[in-house]
Amino acid sequence: MRLEISFAALAASGAILAACGGSDTTGDSRAANDAAAGESRVVNIYSARHYDSDRIIYQRFTEETGIEINLVEANGDLLIERVRADGERSPADVIVTVDAARLHRAEQAGLFQPIEDQDILALVPAELRDPEGYWLGFTARARVIAYSTERVDPASLTGYEALASEEWDNRLCMRSSDNAYNQSLLASRIIANGEDAAEQWANGIAANLAVPPSGGDTDQIRAIAAGTCDASFVNHYYYVRLANSETPEDQAVANTVALYAPAQEYGGAHVNVSGAGIAAGAPNPDEAREFIRFLLSDEAQRVFAEVTNEIPARSGVTYDNPRVEAVAAWARDPVNLGELGDHTEAAVRIFDRAEWP
Template sequence: MKRSIPLWPLLAAAALSVAVPAAAQDKVVNVYSSRHYQTDEKLYRDFTKATGIQVRLIEGKEDALIERIRNEGANSPADVLITVDAGRLWRAEELDLFAPVKSQVLDNRLPASFRHPEGKWFGFSYRARVIVYNKDKVKPGEITSYADLADPKWKGRICVRSSSNIYNLSLLAALIHHWGEDKARQWAKDVKENLARDPKGGDTDQIKAVAAGECDVAISNHYYYVRLMNSDKPEDKKVVEKVALVWPDQNGNGTHVNVSGAGLIKTAPHKQAAIKFLEYLASDQAQAYFAAGNNEWPVVSSAAYRNPALASLGKFKADSLNVSVLGKNQALAQKIYDQVGWK
């Protein structure tokens, strides 16, 4: 069923696309972002201070913004889309929303594994998909890999969110690449059989379920754990005391990682300003802000960040797989989850 589009976004889009002199257009960049962090606001202000280019921000949910740009078509005022997870960047790519960018700054600053091979989008911070366990129920070193989650010893002991969630789709997409379709399907089937309950809630709910004894092990993005570490709530502190975190696959391909990223919209009315904005996101200063917003790591190794809780997790071996593969294998990942009955 086709989703109806409210009138006010269309009026706003029309207002943003009113013809103005070329010189004035160069001083504006229209950013559609699914990120809602105070650190991003500081980043935008500093970009304007450094370049004189004003940032016009439109915020919304990830998939809703992608759909909005698609519906706006050639008249979209959007210059840049910022969103989370390579899977969503891939969805925008599949809708032909992005234009490839050729930039020595981006090529030199950003690791190849964190950007699209053709420059259609770029990752600017990254997160890890980790395993969290109950310290009273699981011994250190007892579980060390994603493959371990399929072991029958964990039957009735695992919590995880829905298979349709983009984070789980991207994880399985990576496993499909590394293991092949058949082994990945068997893994999904075995993990589904080991669940303590039907998938429900978000990653924070899985961590809290482990602490409460509803299950012994859970899969989560690392920053949900860090948020609990940084919380002032006594109940959150108790959760952190009861659980521990594992970097999976340190003796193999490395822990699965994903990105928050951005790309240039194909119909961008301010292309040069948009490219300058993307290049600014790769600067050390912007990297620190971009990563801090969601307790993630900068993709640029020289960028410093101040996050004691995140730093306390230590270093780990990350999977070097190019994150664009996560989108390409997304449909197959969902098909496998559906086949094995992972809700």
């Protein structure tokens, strides 16, 4: 199932958009000039993201540049297959998806062209973008350990490997091994420790499961709060969403669960991205570059942090979300995310052999 939307006539969301700051006068002037010349500028965005933050940014981009967005949405792997199947007929200008492994697969399938604009690439730390410039991350997310504050001594937590030890027998909840986030986490363990050690780790995690894998990250956090298990691996923003919620039930869950990120001596927190690249056959490459640049603007980066609880890819961006600020300060695994994609196939093979369903 996909959804195609034109954002030219999208109604303003006043309270949230007002928080995004004033409009860019250069963009306004350019839009006015285009309109005067009778030109119609468009950019076709193929996205695997389905967040309110993105719709705010789409509208703001159109307001400031005069470029209309045509949106095609689909889940991550389906989106890549859609563009691949369309081949040279594809109208895609920008491909947006989550997880470095998917970005790597899209690159290997020849779906991207190099961004080439060094000013754009320089906005993103080198570890959060493809070494050859085919894609870049515009938000970051840390996959860390969620644990019960009632049943777990945080002093017992070290690195990701700790949860594979016997002391965690019958104490873990996990998403399934076919989840892209877990596959990238395992790929990071391959890079850090080698394939044999990574397979032992995956088997150790599977041996410590309290219940069969099911559900998403929020389900794992709720299971910890309910006493079903004591710990899991989750992306930080699922927890922050609960902690920032005004719903008493969500707050009660967050009050009994905390996040632990491995310190630098244990390799740092595993970080992944939402990322974007310019489609290989983009019919509107100039507009595509403008859109990617806008994703990295102070305005857009602030919306991602405040609305979706993601970590801005750019450093030095100010935003009002103390819990995200705390996550952004954690030590990180310094591996280049492009390298994760090189090891994802090995991670999938290990999961196929392991007892982690």
